[in-house]
Amino acid sequence: xxxxxxxxxxxxxxxxxxxxxxxxxxxxxxxxxxxxxxxxxxxxxxxxxxxxxxxxxxxxxxxxxxxxxxxxxxxxxxxxxxxxxxxxxxxxxxxxxxxxxxxxxxxxxxxxxxxxxxxxxxxxxxxxxxxxxxxxxxxxxxxxxxxxxxxxxxxxxxxxxxxxxxxxxxxxxxxxxxxxxxxxxxxxxxxxxxxxxxxxxxxxxxxxxxxxxxxxxxxxxxxxxxxxxxxxxxxxxxxx
Amino acid sequence: xxxxxxxxxxxxxxxxxxxxxxxxxxxxxxxxxxxxxxxxxxxxxxxxxxxxxxxxxxxxxxxxxxxxxxxxxxxxxxxxxxxxxxxxxxxxxxxxxxxxxxxxxxxxxxxxxxxxxxxxxxxxxxxxxxxxxxxxxxxxxxxxxxxxxxxxxxxxxxxxxxxxxxxxxxxxxxxxxxxxxxxxxxxxxxxxxxxxxxxxxxxxxxxxxxxxxxxxxxxxxx
Amino acid sequence: xxxxxxxxxxxxxxxxxxxxxxxxxxxxxxxxxxxxxxxxxxxxxxxxxxxxxxxxxxxxxxxxxxxxxxxxxxxxxxxxxxxxxxxxxxxxxxxxxxxxxxxxxxxxxxxxxxxxxxxxxxxxxxxxxxxxxxxxxxxxxxxxxxxxxxxxxxxxxxxxxxxxxxxxxxxxxxxxxxxxxxxxxxxxxxxxxxxxxxxxxxxxxxxxxxxxxxxxxxxxxx
Numbered sequence: 001x002x003x004x005x006x007x008x009x010x011x012x013x014x015x016x017x018x019x020x021x022x023x024x025x026x027x028x029x030x031x032x033x034x035x036x037x038x039x040x041x042x043x044x045x046x047x048x049x050x051x052x053x054x055x056x057x058x059x060x061x062x063x064x065x066x067x068x069x070x071x072x073x074x075x076x077x078x079x080x081x082x083x084x085x086x087x088x089x090x091x092x093x094x095x096x097x098x099x100x101x102x103x104x105x106x107x108x109x110x111x112x113x114x115x116x117x118x119x120x121x122x123x124x125x126x127x128x129x130x131x132x133x134x135x136x137x138x139x140x141x142x143x144x145x146x147x148x149x150x151x152x153x154x155x156x157x158x159x160x161x162x163x164x165x166x167x168x169x170x171x172x173x174x175x176x177x178x179x180x181x182x183x184x185x186x187x188x189x190x191x192x193x194x195x196x197x198x199x200x201x202x203x204x205x206x207x208x209x210x211x212x213x214x215x216x217x218x219x220x221x222x223x224x225x226x227x228x229x230x231x232x233x234x235x236x237x238x239x240x
Numbered sequence: 241x242x243x244x245x246x247x248x249x250x251x252x253x254x255x256x257x258x259x260x261x262x263x264x265x266x267x268x269x270x271x272x273x274x275x276x277x278x279x280x281x282x283x284x285x286x287x288x289x290x291x292x293x294x295x296x297x298x299x300x301x302x303x304x305x306x307x308x309x310x311x312x313x314x315x316x317x318x319x320x321x322x323x324x325x326x327x328x329x330x331x332x333x334x335x336x337x338x339x340x341x342x343x344x345x346x347x348x349x350x351x352x353x354x355x356x357x358x359x360x361x362x363x364x365x366x367x368x369x370x371x372x373x374x375x376x377x378x379x380x381x382x383x384x385x386x387x388x389x390x391x392x393x394x395x396x397x398x399x400x401x402x403x404x405x406x407x408x409x410x411x412x413x414x415x416x417x418x419x420x421x422x423x424x425x426x427x428x429x430x431x432x433x434x435x436x437x438x439x440x441x442x443x444x445x446x447x448x449x450x451x452x453x454x455x456x457x458x459x460x461x462x
Numbered sequence: 463x464x465x466x467x468x469x470x471x472x473x474x475x476x477x478x479x480x481x482x483x484x485x486x487x488x489x490x491x492x493x494x495x496x497x498x499x500x501x502x503x504x505x506x507x508x509x510x511x512x513x514x515x516x517x518x519x520x521x522x523x524x525x526x527x528x529x530x531x532x533x534x535x536x537x538x539x540x541x542x543x544x545x546x547x548x549x550x551x552x553x554x555x556x557x558x559x560x561x562x563x564x565x566x567x568x569x570x571x572x573x574x575x576x577x578x579x580x581x582x583x584x585x586x587x588x589x590x591x592x593x594x595x596x597x598x599x600x601x602x603x604x605x606x607x608x609x610x611x612x613x614x615x616x617x618x619x620x621x622x623x624x625x626x627x628x629x630x631x632x633x634x635x636x637x638x639x640x641x642x643x644x645x646x647x648x649x650x651x652x653x654x655x656x657x658x659x660x661x662x663x664x665x666x667x668x669x670x671x672x673x674x675x676x677x678x679x680x681x682x683x684x
Binding site (some may be wrong): 242291292293295313314316317318319321323325326328329330331332333337340341343344345346369439 | 469664
Binding site for chain 2 (some may be wrong): 086115133134187220223224227232233234235
């Protein structure tokens with residue numbers, strides 16, 4: 001099952017690459033730089049919505065007593081790890097694209113700023129997860145931290161949107177005006193296939209990361225049984 | 241029998257270490273039970289579990305008739321734990337520390353002053369900042385903080401440690417008074433003779449469990 | 463809940479009044495930050511005057527970090543955190559009390575810093591209403607968010623380094639909104655600032671609500 005998913009993902013990624021580099025035309029304004037779009041938009045979608053959404057949802061499900069399963073915590077952590085990689089990728093590709101089209105590596109545009117804050121929030125979350133603790137403690141702590149980050153992101157976004165619009169028109173808005181009316185035909189298809197490919201890639205990575213976490217967790221449980229037996233054996237050494 | 245403490249196959253984890261590995265224990269109201277055993281047997285964890293300070297991974301624990309997992313707060317207001325640490329704020333005066341302890345348990349300032357007098361801390365010492373006290377005085381304040389809560393269940397972890405002989409005698413009389421007043425006491429101690437004299441019964445812990453021999457003995461008593 | 467909040471806030475403020483860490487260390491630190499900004503930026507070209515609001519709130523933000531760390535450091539000593547859990551106080555009350563004490567200290571600090579930017583940066587304190595309302599909303603938000611993350615990081619060995627990493631990105635909107643609102647107030651265009659005050663109010667409400675709900679679960683973990 002996972003293997004099929006892996007093969008389909010790889011195939012779609014290959015198709016995306018061919019479509020993006022060969023089939024789709026260069027943009028009228030941006031030239032070949034537009035091809036970065038086919039990586040940038042899908043990674044942004046995976047990072048900002050998919051991975052962050054899955055982490056938040058899994059954390060909420062862990063906190064809700066009726067749906068509390070160890071797996072939700074592991075899933076939240078696995079998704080966050082992939083999310084961080086994809087956010088970093090999004091920022092890196094976006095930065096290169098920005099350099100090619102706007103002439104700068106970074107601009108304090110609302111979306112960029114929110115993404116950067118999100119990356120730091122996520123890094124904090126993962127740092128918290130790495131602090132040694134027993135599984136339930138860690139799960140509770142991380143789940144609450146994930147939800148805190150989740151409620152924070154809309155506020156961050158709102159604040160930076162206002163921050164920018166009060167000063168000047170964000171350059172991405174112009175960008176969007178340029179892109180959206182002209183995006184059609186092979187460009188749209190390339191983008192859609194790219195989105196599908198990266199979404200599948202996310203799930204493929206998630207399944208593998210989650211399985212690994214499960215194996216670690218089971219090993220932990222076995223260690224606990226062993227520890228219990230050892231602990232009880234201590235009593236035999238002591239005279240009554 | 242009116243059980244104040246009831247453990248059934250209770251397992252408690254400290255991190256990944258099973259400090260309690262299946263404890264069965266019944267303590268009735270008005271009993272004073274000495275828990276003895278070697279270092280690392282789980283005595284401290286047992287007392288902390290009674291106060292809901294360590295989680296119960298499996299099994300059941302009821303204290304003062306309440307399931308600890310659901311009514312932890314209600315239980316805590318009615319127990320007093322004297323631990324290795326004193327839970328004192330260094331920058332507060334003796335009286336302020338006792339007041340905070342008493343009020344948190346829903347008691348009045350009068351109880352704080354009463355405890356102060358009972359431990360011989362009234363007068364000059366009352367307004368001294370805890371950081372400036374000697375270790376022995378500090379220990380007395382920690383005991384007073386428990387007394388000020390007027391607990392129904394006293395959990396005393398090595399209570400005689402760090403006290404001078406007058407302080408030890410004072411502690412003994414406090415425990416006897418508490419039992420006479422209908423309180424229940426659990427003492428974890430290495431000083432088997434001293435603490436044993438206070439106790440109506442002794443159980444032995446080893447390897448995170450109450451030693452089977454001691455449990456059988458307890459069953460006969462019950 | 464409110465009774466417990468008052469008890470905890472009074473206790474924390476009393477500790478601060480006695481130990482004088484806030485007055486002897488945090489306040490001079492904040493003032494120092496204001497002076498250092500003047501060194502870093504060119505004071506003659508009016509840069510400081512234009513950046514006054516941002517520098518003010520940055521100084522408040524750093525001080526808030528210290529205040530939160532201090533608030534939990536005093537619970538770390540002598541296992542006072544266990545004492546707090548044992549006390550049987552309502553966790554929501556403990557949260558409100560600790561956040562309230564942090565907010566009170568920050569409020570005093572902000573008054574001092576306001577004098578600081580007026581004197582050092584030559585800021586005109588026009589639009590006093592919006593300055594005050596902004597300060598209240600931002601302070602509540604900072605104290606609430608800080609206290610929630612403070613308890614998450616408390617008790618971890620890496621808390622000093624982890625806490626800033628957790629708090630700073632979360633309170634980024636507070637820095638942004640409070641700076642913008644103060645910019646508007648200081649430049650005499652209060653009207654532009656009010657949407658930012660609303661944002662601050664939303665932030666404060668969200669985090670106070672979150673703290674009240676989640677603090678118990680966070681305090682209980684061992």
